[in-house]
Amino acid sequence: DQQNYAKTTFEPHLLIFPIPFQGPVNCALKLAELLCLSGINVTFLNTDHIHRPLLRHTDVLSRFNRYPNFQFETIPDGVEHEKPVSGDKFMEVMAAVDAVSKPVFREMMVSGRFSRSSERPVTVMIPDACFSFAVDIAKETSIPVVCFETVSPCCLWTSYLNLPTLIEAGDVKGSDLDQLITSVPGTEHIIRRRDLASFCRSDDLSNPVIDLIVKEARSVPQAQGLIINTFEELDGLILPHMRKLCPNIYTIGPLHSLHKAKLLAADTTLMSQETTFTNSVWKEDRSCLTWLDKHLPKSVLYVSIGSLATMTVEQLLEIWHGVVNSEKPFLWVRRPGSITGGYDESLVPKELLERTKEIGCIVDWAPQEDVLGHRAVGGFLTHSGWNSTIESIVEGVPMICWPYFVDQQVNSRFVEKVWKVGVDMKDTCDRLIVEKAVRDLMDKKQETFTQSANTWKILAKEAIREFGSSSLHVGRLIDDIRAMTS
Ligand code: UDX
Numbered sequence: 072d073q074q075n076y077a078k079t080t081f082e083p084h085l086l087i088f089p090i091p092f093q094g095p096v097n098c099a100l101k102l103a104e105l106l107c108l109s110g111i112n113v114t115f116l117n118t119d120h121i122h123r124p125l126l127r128h129t130d131v132l133s134r135f136n137r138y139p140n141f142q143f144e145t146i147p148d149g150v151e152h153e154k155p156v157s158g159d160k161f162m163e164v165m166a167a168v169d170a171v172s173k174p175v176f177r178e179m180m181v182s183g184r185f186s187r188s189s190e191r192p193v194t195v196m197i198p199d200a201c202f203s204f205a206v207d208i209a210k211e212t213s214i215p216v217v218c219f220e221t222v223s224p225c226c227l228w229t230s231y232l233n234l235p236t237l238i239e240a241g242d243v244k245g246s247d248l249d250q251l252i253t254s255v256p257g258t259e260h261i262i263r264r265r266d267l268a269s270f271c272r273s274d275d276l277s278n279p280v281i282d283l284i285v286k287e288a289r290s291v292p293q294a295q296g297l298i299i300n301t302f303e304e305l306d307g308l309i310l311p312h313m314r315k316l317c318p319n320i321y322t323i324g325p326l327h328s329l330h331k332a333k334l335l336a337a338d339t340t341l342m343s344q345e346t347t348f349t350n351s352v353w354k355e356d357r358s359c360l361t362w363l364d365k366h367l368p369k370s371v372l373y374v375s376i377g378s379l380a381t382m383t384v385e386q387l388l389e390i391w392h393g394v395v396n397s398e399k400p401f402l403w404v405r406r407p408g409s410i411t412g413g414y415d416e417s418l419v420p421k422e423l424l425e426r427t428k429e430i431g432c433i434v435d436w437a438p439q440e441d442v443l444g445h446r447a448v449g450g451f452l453t454h455s456g457w458n459s460t461i462e463s464i465v466e467g468v469p470m471i472c473w474p475y476f477v478d479q480q481v482n483s484r485f486v487e488k489v490w491k492v493g494v495d496m497k498d499t500c501d502r503l504i505v506e507k508a509v510r511d512l513m514d515k516k517q518e519t520f521t522q523s524a525n526t527w528k529i530l531a532k533e534a535i536r537e538f539g540s541s542s543l544h545v546g547r548l549i550d551d552i553r554a555m556t557s
Contacts, residue, residue, distance in 0.1 A: 082110050082111050082112050082140065082553075082556075083111050083112065083552050083553055083555070084112045084113075084114065084191045084193050084194045084556075085111055085112065085113045085114070085193070085194070085195050085196075085197060085552060086113075086114050086116060086193040086195070086196045086197065086198075087099050087102065087103050087113060087114070087115050087116065087197045087219070088116040088196065088199065088202060088205060089198075089199050089219070089221075090199040090201050090202065091117065091118040091120050091148060091150075091164060091168065092121065092156075092161075092164070092378070092379065093121070093351070093352055093378040094221060094377070094379070094456060095199055096121055097458070098300060098326055098458065099115070099199070099221070100131070100135075101326050101327060101330040102197070102219060102298070102323070102326065102330075103141065104134075104135070104138075104141075104334065105323075105330055105333055105545060106548075106549065107138045107140055107141050108333055108334070108337050109549045110140065111140065111549065111552060111553075112140045112141075112191065113138075113140060114143075114144050114193070115135075115141065115142070115143050115144070116143075116145070116146065116176075117143060117144075117146075118145065118147070118148035118168060119145050119146070119147050119150070120150035120152060120156075120164065120167075122143070124352040146175045146179075147171055147172065147175060148164070148167050148168050149167045149170065149171035149172075150163075150164055150167045157379055157380075157381050157408060157409070158379035158380055158381065158476055158477075161280075161476075162279050162280060162283075165201075165283060166279065168202075169204070173204050176205070177208050180193070180208050180209075180211075180214065181208070181211065181212055193214060194215075194552075194555065194556040195214065195215045195217065195555050195556060196209050196214055196215070196216045196217075197216075197217050197218070197219050197298070198216065198218060199219055199221065200218035200219060200220035200231075200287055200290075200291050201220075201283065201287055203283075203286040203287050203289070203290035203291075206218065206290040206291070207290070209294075216295060217294055217295055217296040217297065217298060217548070217551075217552075218290075218291050218294045218296070218297050218298070220291070220297065220298070220299050220300075221300060221457065221458075222457055222477060222478040223300075223301070223457040223460065223478045223481060223482050223485075224299045224300075224301045224306045224309060224310070224313065225258075225478075225481045225482065225484075225485045225489075226268050226457075226478030226480075226482065227313075227478075228255070228313050229252070229255050229262050229266075229267060229268075229309075229481055230267045230268035230270075230284070230478070230481060231268070231284050231288055231291075232288050232292075232313065232317075233254070234271075234281070234285055234288050235285055236254050236255065237252070237255070237267070237271065238281075238285075239254075240254035242264065242267075243267075243271050243273070243276070243281075244274050244276075245264060247264065248263065248264045248265035248272075248498070249264070249265065250263060251263055252264060252266075252267060256312045257308055257311075257312040258308070261485075261488050261489065262481070262484060263484075265480065265497060266480055266481055266483075266497070267480065268284075268477055268480060268481060269475075269477055269480050270284065270476075270477070291317060292316050292317050294317075295319065295551075295555065296317075296319040296320070296321060296548070296551065297317045297319065297320050297321070298320075298321045298323060298548065299320060299321070299322055299323070299324070300323065300324040300325070300326045300457065300458075300461065301322050301324040301325075301461070302322055302324050302530065302534035302535075302539075302541050303534065303541075304530045304534070304540075305324075305490070305527065305531070306322070321544045321545070321547065321548045322540065323541050323544050323545050323548065324461060324534070324541060325461045325462070325465045325531050325535065325541075326461075327440060327458070327461075327462060327465075328532075328535050329534075329535040329541050329542065329545065332535050351436065353378075353406070353436040354435075355436055355437060355438040356434040356435060356437060357438055357441075358434070359402050359432050359434050359437050359438075360438065360441060360442070360445065362402065362432045363402065363442065363448065364445075364447070366400055366447035367447065368446045368447060368449070369446070369447070369448070369449030369450075369513070369521075370399065370447055370513075371399065371401060371445075371447045371448050371449060371450075372397070372399045372400070372401040372402075372448075372449070372450045372451070372452060372509055372512075372513065373401070373402050373403075373437075373448050373450070373451045373452070373468075374390070374394065374401055374402070374403040374451075374452040375403070375406075375437065375439065375451075375452075375454075375459065376404075376406070376409060376453070377406075377453075377454050377456040377458075377459055377475075378406065378456075379456075379475075379476075380409065380454040380456070380475035380476070380479075381408075381409050381410065381411045381475075382409065382410060383411050384410060384411075384412045384413065384418060385412075385500075386500045387410055387414065388418070388419070388423075389500050389501055389502045389505065390452070390473070390500065390502075390505050391419075391427075392423065392502035392505075392506075393501070393504065393506040393508075393509065394431075394505060394506075394509060395423055395426045395427065395430070395431070396502065396506045397505070397506045397509035397513075399449075399509055399513055400431070401430065401431050401432070402431070402432045402433075402434070402437065402442065402448075403431060403432070403433045403434075404433075404434055404437050404439075405433055405434070405435065406435060406436060407435055439459070439462060440462055443462050443463055443465075443468050448468055449468070449469075449512075449513050449517070450468065450469055450470070450471065450509065450512045450513045451463045451468050451469070451470045451471070451493075452470075452505075452508075452509070453470050453471070453472060453473070454472075454473060454474060454475045454479055455470070455472040455474040455475075455479040455480075455483040455486065456478075456479060456482075457478055457482060460482050460486065461531075464490070464492065464524070464527045464528065464531060465528060465531045465532075466528065467521070467524040467528035468524065469492050469493045469512050469517075469520035469521065469524050470486050470492060470494075470512075471493060471494050471496055471505075471508045471509065471512055472487070472493055472495045472496055472497065473497070473500070474495075474497055480497060483495040483496075483497050484497070490523065490527060491519075491520075491523045492523050492524045492527060493512065493520065494511060494512060496508055
């Protein structure tokens with residue numbers, strides 16, 4: 072309407088451009104919605120491959136349709152897959168984006184013909200920190216740029232921003248995975264070689280992932296700012312070091328909690344609706360919440376490996392046996408396509424299937440935030456993706472970490488050694504280890520884990536209060552975007 076139009080035409084025009092994977096897009100949409108609530112115009116640029124499944128997700132579209140100052144735009148990426156891809160295709164997608172999307176994006180920004188439906192030029196860009204080319208294009212076009220990094224800050228610091236240092240120190244190659252890595256300031260006594268991001272294990276420095284991350288390490292400090300999904304206390308160990316390299320850091324996490332709080336404050340009618348506030352491309356099976364209702368407080372183990380990780384049939388069977396042998400009831404998300412190597416139910420011992428019917432519940436995709444917030448959930452066996460980790464921290468749920476790739480190796484180490492909210496099972500997959508970890512987490516050491524988990528839970532809630540650190544950082548980001556526009 073006229074009034075809204077008048078308002079939106081004098082606001083900055085922000086371009087948010089995430090990498091085309093479920094996790095980062097989900098986070099970027101939450102950031103976009105927070106900024107929309109402040110009246111800023113937002114164009115959300117998706118590549119075709121990830122936008123197609125999102126279009127089928129009517130909840131997301133109808134939620135964003137409510138904002139006259141929000142629009143989606145898409146550019147081609149040449150990726151053929153109809154469904155979101157697994158983690159093993161990460162570089163395939165990134166290479167396609169580099170070859171197909173990058174030149175189209177550059178042409179859009181340089182010519183100023185950014186969009187069919189947008190009359191105003193872009194005044195500030197927020198690309199994923201991985202898109203170093205966007206920082207180059209921002210410089211070329213004199214458009215201010217603030218990078219958004221959705222992997223964990225502990226990984227960003229130890230394995231991304233310090234990757235050139237690690238390479239120079241000879242820390243990337245090397246067969247001794249237990250060797251402490253002393254070249255990264257702040258984590259000298261914590262991080263072993265096996266805890267660095269997974270690509271650091273490569274002996275091949277010409278690996279395209281290394282090239283991608285080295286470019287990111289060079290470009291991020293050149294941006295006007297860096298947005299990360301954490302809160303000040305949680306990453307107090309590394310933030311002072313990061314700020315020496317990137318002085319203008321906005322810590323706006325836990326983003327999903329802040330997003331939910333601000334949305335509910337803006338529209339109290341949402342409270343009575345059954346909404347999860349997620350932007351998931353898979354359909355959530357909410358029946359598992361009813362299953363959880365039947366269980367005692369903190370009695371259920373939740374098992375999920377997120378949206379990209381996969382496991383082999385052998386790994387599945389080891390974890391499955393370990394979980395069942397622990398005798399704890401369990402809710403397990405088995406995302407279609409997440410088991411590799413030809414899974415067939417005939418491979419599963421009969422008694423395992425029978426016991427699973429008695430104490431387990433298996434779904435394709437769960438409303439994870441609600442599951443972790445359910446009183447019946449007392450532990451989380453996770454792949455240690457950053458969103459899963461921070462969602463678990465917010466709900467005070469201790470974790471068993473079985474990291475798969477990228478930042479997950481670093482996150483699982485921080486979970487055990489820095490935040491002390493779980494057990495790191497890294498590089499092992501054995502039914503006895505799994506069983507012991509579940510029993511430790513949910514019986515023997517439950518009190519210790521729950522105590523530290525509760526401390527972080529309280530601090531996370533404080534960070535998103537009205538004058539909490541993360542709320543203040545979002546306010547500062549909004550002020551800075553306006554200042555960059557004028
Ligand atoms: C990827 C990387 O794997 C991760 O390490 C990086 O930090 C971000 O990108 P992903 O595999 O998607 O992330 O894991 P994670 O970051 O944990 O995100 C998974 C998201 O899916 C969470 O927000 C979680 O709530 C949601 N989810 C997961 C569901 O909603 N339902 C499910 O059943 C499982």
